[in-house]
Amino acid sequence: MAMLSSRFMWKRILFQRGMAVAAFFLACSISFVPRTAAQAPPPLAAAPKALQTPARPKLVVLLVVDQMRGDYVDKFLGQWTGGLKRLVEEGAWFRDAAYPYAATETCVGHSTISTGAFPSTHGMVANAWWDRKEQKMVTCTSDPDPSVKNIGYAGATPKGADTAWRMAVPSFAEELKFQTSGVTRIVTFSLKARAAITMAGHKADAATWFDGGAWVTSSPYGTMPFIEEQAKSHPAKADFGKTWSFSLPESAYWYGEKALGAVPPDGWDLTFPHPLRGKTGVGELDSAFYEQWASSPYADTALTELAEKAVDALKLGNSNGTDFLAVSYSSVDYVGHEFGPRSREIQDILVRLDKDLGNLFAHLDKKVGRGNYVVALSADHGVVPIPEDMQKTGADAGVLHLPEVQERIEKALESFNYAKPAVARIAGSDVYFATGVYEKLAADSNAMNAVLDAIRTVPGVAAVYRAEDLRNRPATPPSSTQSSAHRAFAYSYFPGRSGDLFILPKPYWLLDGTPLGKPRSYGTGHGVPYNYDQHVPVLLMGFGIQPGQYFQSITPADIAPTFAALCGITLASRDGHVLAEALKKPAAPRAPAQPARLVPR
Ligand SMILES: [Zn+2]
Numbered sequence: 001m002a003m004l005s006s007r008f009m010w011k012r013i014l015f016q017r018g019m020a021v022a023a024f025f026l027a028c029s030i031s032f033v034p035r036t037a038a039q040a041p042p043p044l045a046a047a048p049k050a051l052q053t054p055a056r057p058k059l060v061v062l063l064v065v066d067q068m069r070g071d072y073v074d075k076f077l078g079q080w081t082g083g084l085k086r087l088v089e090e091g092a093w094f095r096d097a098a099y100p101y102a103a104t105e106t107c108v109g110h111s112t113i114s115t116g117a118f119p120s121t122h123g124m125v126a127n128a129w130w131d132r133k134e135q136k137m138v139t140c141t142s143d144p145d146p147s148v149k150n151i152g153y154a155g156a157t158p159k160g161a162d163t164a165w166r167m168a169v170p171s172f173a174e175e176l177k178f179q180t181s182g183v184t185r186i187v188t189f190s191l192k193a194r195a196a197i198t199m200a201g202h203k204a205d206a207a208t209w210f211d212g213g214a215w216v217t218s219s220p221y222g223t224m225p226f227i228e229e230q231a232k233s234h235p236a237k238a239d240f241g242k243t244w245s246f247s248l249p250e251s252a253y254w255y256g257e258k259a260l261g262a263v264p265p266d267g268w269d270l271t272f273p274h275p276l277r278g279k280t281g282v283g284e285l286d287s288a289f290y291e292q293w294a295s296s297p298y299a300d301t302a303l304t305e306l307a308e309k310a311v312d313a314l315k316l317g318n319s320n321g322t323d324f325l326a327v328s329y330s331s332v333d334y335v336g337h338e339f340g341p342r343s344r345e346i347q348d349i350l351v352r353l354d355k356d357l358g359n360l361f362a363h364l365d366k367k368v369g370r371g372n373y374v375v376a377l378s379a380d381h382g383v384v385p386i387p388e389d390m391q392k393t394g395a396d397a398g399v400l401h402l403p404e405v406q407e408r409i410e411k412a413l414e415s416f417n418y419a420k421p422a423v424a425r426i427a428g429s430d431v432y433f434a435t436g437v438y439e440k441l442a443a444d445s446n447a448m449n450a451v452l453d454a455i456r457t458v459p460g461v462a463a464v465y466r467a468e469d470l471r472n473r474p475a476t477p478p479s480s481t482q483s484s485a486h487r488a489f490a491y492s493y494f495p496g497r498s499g500d501l502f503i504l505p506k507p508y509w510l511l512d513g514t515p516l517g518k519p520r521s522y523g524t525g526h527g528v529p530y531n532y533d534q535h536v537p538v539l540l541m542g543f544g545i546q547p548g549q550y551f552q553s554i555t556p557a558d559i560a561p562t563f564a565a566l567c568g569i570t571l572a573s574r575d576g577h578v579l580a581e582a583l584k585k586p587a588a589p590r591a592p593a594q595p596a597r598l599v600p601r
Contacts (some may be wrong), residue, residue, distance in 0.1 A: 054586065056567050057230070057543035059317030059373040060176070061364065062199060062326035062559070063354065064110060066192070066333035067526065070097060070381035071339055071536035076081040076350055079252060083140065083357020084350070087377055091541030092582035099381065101491035101600045102416035102429060104526050104533035107140035108492070109380025109556065110328060114171040114199045116560030118491045123168035125494045126527075127194060130425040130432040133497070140166055141193050151221050153231035156214030162193040163220050164202045167309070168494075169573045171201030172560035173324040179569040182323035187310045188328075189596040191294055195328035195380070205314070210299075210304065213237065213290050215306075226313035230306055237285050239298045245273035247351045259343035259351050261388035263525045265291040272344060285554075291491040295334040297352035303327050306365045317368030327360075328380075329353060337522045340386035362501050374566055378556045379536035386524040390508050398506035400460030402426045403516050405503065412454035416447040428511060428527050429489075430499025431455075438500040455501070460509035465489050465502040488529035491575075504528070548585045554579060 004513040031323050070112045074095075077088055087093070099109065101118055104127055111117075111124035119125045124140050125175045131138045141162040148161040164171075170178070176182035186204040193216075200207040207221040215231045215488060227403060246253070258270035266288040275281060276296060279288035293299055307327050311535075315321040332349055339345040351521075364373055390397035406423050409431070413422050418440070424432045433441070441448045454465050465486060470493040478520070489502050505511055507530050526533040538556060539548075544566045557576030564571050565578045 001028060008489035023274035027184045027371050038093055041394065046514055049122055049436040055567060057374045058319075059323045059325060059364070060173075060563050060567065061370050061373055061375040061542075062324070062563075063357070063375060064190075064195065064199070064326070064328040065377065065378040065379050065537075066190075066195065066328055067336040067381060067383050068350075069331055069382035069532065070095070070343075070379075071344070072350060073537050073539075075254070075345060077498065079248060079347075080354040081358070082354040083361050084357075084377075086358065086361060087375070087539040087541050090548075091547055092545050092550060092579070093515050093548070093600070094538040094540075094550045094552075094554050094579070094582070097536055097556060098099065098377070098531060098534040098553070098557075099499060100488060100534070100555055102485070102504075102527075102529040103335060103492040104332070104381035104489040104528065105428070106192060107198060107378050108583050109536075110195045110198040111140075111167055113166070113376075113378055113380070113556045114173070114201065114326075115169050115560050116172060116545045116557050116564070116571050118557060118575040119493050120493050121169060121573050121575055123166060123494045123497060124198065125492060125497045126428055126430070127395050128427065129430065129497050129600050130499070131426055132424075132435070134165070134431070135424070135435075137193070139428065139558065141197050143160060143218075149221060150211070151223060151231040152211075153215040153217075153228050154235065155206075155218065156212065158214065158216045160210050162197055162209075162218050164197050164200070165551075167198060167202070171199065171562050172466045172571065173199070174203065175569055175571055176322060176324060176567055178466075180321050180567070183319050184318070185316060186313055186599055187314065187316065187324070188326040189306045189310075190305070191299060191330035192328065195330065196326075199326040199328060206310070209307070210236070210294070213285065215341075224310075224313070226309050227306065232310050234302065235306065236290065236293050236299070239276055239293055239296075239302075240283075240289060241275075241276045241277060242286060242298060243273045243295075243298045244414050247348055253347055254346055255342045255347070257344070259339045259345070259386065259389065259523070260392065261386035262339045262343065263521060264338050265293060265295055272348075272428050274345075295331060295338060297331065297356075299331045299354050300329050300349070300353050304360050306359060311363060311367050316597040317364070317373055318502075319391075335384045337525060340523045341383050341391060342385055342389060343403040343514075348447075353501070371543060372543060374563070375539075375541045376559045376563070377537060377539045378559060382533045382535055384508060384510055384524055384528075384530070386509070387508065387510050396506060398460050398510070399512045399520070400458065400503070400505045400509045401516060402503075402511060402513045403460075406456055407433070407459050408454040408458060409451050412450040413447060416450065417443070418447070421488055426513070427499070427505075429503045429505075431501040431503065451501075455503060459579070460505050461503060462509075463504040465497065467493070467500050467502075467506065470498075470502070471495065485529050488534075490515035540579070544584055546582050548582070550579075550581055551596045552581065 049133045107127045115122045128139045143161045143163040150158040152158045173186045186195045189202040190268045191210040196207045196209040206224045268274045276292045278286045387397045424434045470490040561576045562579045
């Protein structure tokens with residue numbers, strides 16, 4: 001209470017000081033107007049009305065739908081009746097939004113949306129990368145600080161320690177809290193640590209994700225009683241025994257009954273309905289049940305309920321400042337990896353998400369007030385069709401086997417003097433050599449050419465880029481001598497973390513790390529610089545937003561600068577820009593009357 005009243009006191013003093021300063025400048029400007037004896041002073045009646053501090057949203061809401069392709073909105077809008085439809089009808093729909101960089105993965109996309117910067121700036125270059133110093137793979141949120149610990153709700157005891165310490169710049173939410181007297185509350189939810197953490201930033205009031213059947217956070221974020229209460233009263237296991245069935249008449253589904261090349265979770269087959277009953281279907285809370293739950297609409301509903309509880313428990317949007325609430329819906333990503341983008345499952349889970357978002361917006365209307373909050377919805381990346389499905393069209397599509405790349409590099413170096421293995425790891429597009437090997441190759445053009453040629457012989461490889469070609473940040477506007485793929489790899493490049501060589505697959509070729517001779521454990525994926533992975537929705541709605549459809553090409557890095565402009569704060573390192581075309585323009589104040597020119601020339 002004492003803190004509250006002193007904060008108000010401080011605000012009042014600032015306000016009075018602000019008025020005094022304004023009066024001083026007003027007095028100076030009047031006395032500095034040069035005048036000749038012959039001229040009358042300008043009439044006082046023409047003085048402009050004093051400008052007021054612009055209004056700010058009470059709550060900023062960020063929604064990310066993991067793996068939502070931009071074209072899902074175009075395709076399925078007619079089947080939606082809830083929140084997704086409302087975003088399009090009442091909001092600003094950017095129809096040509098795409099990531100400009102190559103590493104179209106979850107951690108990278110969420111960090112880009114949350115900071116307004118590209119991976120070459122924020123440093124989150126992948127979900128996981130090879131740590132040259134530690135000589136092991138590290139995830140983007142793994143924190144080696146021994147004082148950091150993950151904390152489970154409802155008695156769970158999670159392993160590990162996850163924070164945003166590897167994210168090189170602050171999030172929009174952190175800047176908002178820091179730059180506006182600290183009243184901002186930051187609350188984020190996702191099934192994934194790499195989404196909940198990156199949307200929040202380095203510290204937050206609550207950042208919550210799902211691990212091993214329980215809701216989890218970590219020590220820099222702390223715990224919240226309302227999440228504990230929800231974790232106990234509505235645990236995921238309460239959905240055991242439910243069945244995911246069609247929400248629309250069967251004739252409304254676009255695609256075949258069984259998605260070609262799909263790999264469903266254990267315990268499910270390729271056709272609806274999908275029971276949430278674990279691996280055997282008879283009944284245990286096994287890991288298959290949690291995989292099924294995460295791949296079902298029930299997980300999206302659980303996240304929506306948590307977000308609504310946060311609004312109620314913390315009275316988000318009802319403080320003196322601007323609060324921040326973010327939800328990343330992960331299930332579309334799991335479903336997309338399993339069943340592919342051309343599946344009844346994707347279509348249905350979006351219908352269900354549309355309903356959840358309708359409920360969320362209705363709740364916000366009631367508790368915060370329609371027009372008092374601003375929402376942005378986007379995705380962290382898209383997805384490529386399942387290669388076997390794409391091949392049906394006659395297109396050149398396939399699987400680029402990364403272990404084969406590694407084998408061919410080792411073989412190419414046999415006739416040169418290199419210790420085996422020369423390759424430490426291939427992670428997605430990035431090839432990491434063992435310590436010292438790449439430096440040696442860079443000075444040995446015969447061996448380097450042998451390696452590059454060997455990679456190019458692997459089926460599905462379109463091109464190979466070298467780290468030294470990417471190190472200088474791409475010029476803006478883009479140089480015409482760079483291919484768009486080259487630029488995309490440069491926007492993804494962060495020294496020390498990115499690989500030594502970068503593999504660009506041909507379009508519709510899936511990068512796959514499954515050991516040779518083993519079956520793929522998933523249907524399809526993402527992570528390359530083609531539009532099917534880069535093109536995502538960007539929808540804005542509510543406070544300050546001018547509804548309409550916008551066709552200029554933008555990136556999801558534009559969301560944070562746009563939020564910053566609405567909230568009147570500054571982001572230090574941003575690669576995005578303000579989406580000014582979708583902002584309502586305040587009525588222009590009347591211009592002051594121009595004094596007559598005093599000294600004619
Ligand atoms: Zn993702």
